[in-house]
Amino acid sequence: MxxxxxxxxxxxxxxxxxxxxxxxxxxxxxxxxxxxxxxxxxxxxxxxxxxxxxxxxxxxxxxxxxxxxxxxxxxxxxxxxxxxxxxxxxxxxxxxxxxxxxxxxxPKGEYGAKACQLMYDNREVLNKTNEELYACFDAVYQADKATFTNPQSLYTYFSLMVDLFDAGKKPAEDLFNKYDDIVEKVEEEVKNYSESLNTLIEKEEAGTALTNKESQYKAYYESYLAAYDQISAGIDEKMGTRANCDILIPLYQKNFEENKGNAVWLQRAAGKMSEKECTDDPLFFKLVNAYHDLSPSAKSAYYLGILKDKEGKSNEAITFYKQAISLETDNFKKANLNNKIALKLKAKGSYSQARTFFREALRLNPSNGRPHLSIAAMYAASANDCGDTNFNKRAVYWLAAREAQKAARVDSKLSGAAAQSVASYEAKAPSKADIFTCGCSGQVIKIGCWIGDSVTVPKI
Structure with a gap:
C-alpha cells in the first residue's frame, strides 16, 4: 500500500x-x-x-x-x-x-486583490464598510501594483472611491487622481495584451495558420482585452458627470500655482480638461503651455494641437499633432495618438487626412479594429459625393461593409458592432435586382473623390 x-x-x-x-x-x-x-x-x-x-x-x-x-x-x-x-x-x-x-x-497584488474582492462580494456577511474595503484594495495596490491586474478588482477599487466621494468621505482631487491612476493602469494592461495579440494577428493576416497553442493564447488575450474594454466603459460610466467643467476648472485653478512645476499634475489636469471638453476655458491654455514648457512631450504637443484647432488654425494643429507622434517612442501609445487625431479630423469632415492617421494606427496596433469601423463610417458618409451614378454611389456601401468586416476579423470584441455595421451598409448597397438590371455582375467599380478605391459588384 x-x-x-x-x-x-x-x-x-x-x-x-x-x-x-x-x-x-x-x-x-x-x-x-x-x-x-x-x-x-x-x-x-x-x-x-x-x-x-x-x-x-x-x-x-x-x-x-x-x-x-x-x-x-x-x-x-x-x-x-x-x-x-x-x-x-x-x-x-x-x-x-x-x-x-x-x-x-x-504574487501580492494578485492574491491581495482576490482577498479584497472576496470581502467586497461578501461585504454584508463579513460586515465590511466601504472605508474598510477601499483601504484593503488601496494597501494591496500600493504594495504591488504590477500584479494587481484583475479587471473586476480594478473596477471595484475605483467604484469604492466614487462611493466614498459621493458620501463626502473623499475629496474631488483624490477621486480625479485615482481615476487617472486606474485608467493609466488599465491602458498599461491593454498595451501588454495588445502587443502579444498583435504578433498573432500579423501572422494570420500574412496567411499563416496559428498553431493550437497560439490559438489558445489568442483566445486568452482577446478575453482579457474584452474584459478591460468592459471595465473601461464601466469606470467612465461610474465617474459620470462628477468630473465636469464646473468642478474641474475651480479645482485646477485653486491648485495651479502649487503644481505648476509638477509635470504629472499638469499633464493629468490638461488631459482631464481635454477629455471633458473644457478646452475653451483659458485655464486649459495655461495648463498646456506650462506643461509643454516644463516637459515637452508627445502629450503636450498633442494638447497644443488641440489649442490650435480651437483657434481655427488647422494646419498648425496638424503640425503639432505630427510632432506629438514623432515624440512618442512607444508604438502602442503612438497608435492611440494616431487614432485620437484621426477622430478629431473625422469629426471635422477631413476624411482623407483622418484615414491616413487611422491606417497608421492600424499599422501600429493591428488588433484594435475600431479604426476600421471609423474608416467604414467615413466611406458611408461620403456615398453621395463619391459616385457618378446612383448605382455607383450606393456601391460605396459595399466598400464600407468590406472595411467593417475587417474590424471583426482582427478584433473579436467588436464582432457584434461590426456585424451591425455590415448589415446596415449592405442594406443600403444595390440589391440583386439592381445588379440584374444594370447587367454589371462581377464588374469592378472605381470609387472617386477622396476615397480613391474600387469595389467589385457581387456576382448573381
Missing amino acids: KTKITLLLAALFIGLNIGFAQQDEECMTKLSIFHEYVKAKNYDAAYEPWMAVRNKCPQFNNAIYVDGEKILTDKIEKATGADKATYLNDLIKLWTERGVHFPSKT
Whole structure:
C-alpha cells in the first residue's frame, strides 16, 4: 500500500511541478488522499485530511493551497450566516499562509486583490464598510501594483472611491487622481495584451495558420482585452458627470500655482480638461503651455494641437499633432495618438487626412479594429459625393461593409458592432435586382473623390 501511495505522490509532484519541503510520511499519505478526493470533487471528504496536512506541514506542498482554495470555496457556497463568514475568513487566511510559505507562487497584488474582492462580494456577511474595503484594495495596490491586474478588482477599487466621494468621505482631487491612476493602469494592461495579440494577428493576416497553442493564447488575450474594454466603459460610466467643467476648472485653478512645476499634475489636469471638453476655458491654455514648457512631450504637443484647432488654425494643429507622434517612442501609445487625431479630423469632415492617421494606427496596433469601423463610417458618409451614378454611389456601401468586416476579423470584441455595421451598409448597397438590371455582375467599380478605391459588384 505504501508503495502505491509513494508512486502516486511522485506522479502528483511531477504533475504539479513541486518539490518536497520536508519528508513526512503522514503528510505525504494524507496529501495523496485529499488530492484524490479533490480531483473527484468530493470536497467534504477532502476537508479533514487537508486540514491535517495544512496544520502540520504548511510548507510541504503548494497543493495544500491550490486544493485548499477549491475545498473552502465549496464550503462557502454551501454555508450560510456565521458558518459562511468563518469559511470566508479562512480562505483569506489560506491565501496569507500561501504567501508566507510559497511567496514566489503568490504574487501580492494578485492574491491581495482576490482577498479584497472576496470581502467586497461578501461585504454584508463579513460586515465590511466601504472605508474598510477601499483601504484593503488601496494597501494591496500600493504594495504591488504590477500584479494587481484583475479587471473586476480594478473596477471595484475605483467604484469604492466614487462611493466614498459621493458620501463626502473623499475629496474631488483624490477621486480625479485615482481615476487617472486606474485608467493609466488599465491602458498599461491593454498595451501588454495588445502587443502579444498583435504578433498573432500579423501572422494570420500574412496567411499563416496559428498553431493550437497560439490559438489558445489568442483566445486568452482577446478575453482579457474584452474584459478591460468592459471595465473601461464601466469606470467612465461610474465617474459620470462628477468630473465636469464646473468642478474641474475651480479645482485646477485653486491648485495651479502649487503644481505648476509638477509635470504629472499638469499633464493629468490638461488631459482631464481635454477629455471633458473644457478646452475653451483659458485655464486649459495655461495648463498646456506650462506643461509643454516644463516637459515637452508627445502629450503636450498633442494638447497644443488641440489649442490650435480651437483657434481655427488647422494646419498648425496638424503640425503639432505630427510632432506629438514623432515624440512618442512607444508604438502602442503612438497608435492611440494616431487614432485620437484621426477622430478629431473625422469629426471635422477631413476624411482623407483622418484615414491616413487611422491606417497608421492600424499599422501600429493591428488588433484594435475600431479604426476600421471609423474608416467604414467615413466611406458611408461620403456615398453621395463619391459616385457618378446612383448605382455607383450606393456601391460605396459595399466598400464600407468590406472595411467593417475587417474590424471583426482582427478584433473579436467588436464582432457584434461590426456585424451591425455590415448589415446596415449592405442594406443600403444595390440589391440583386439592381445588379440584374444594370447587367454589371462581377464588374469592378472605381470609387472617386477622396476615397480613391474600387469595389467589385457581387456576382448573381
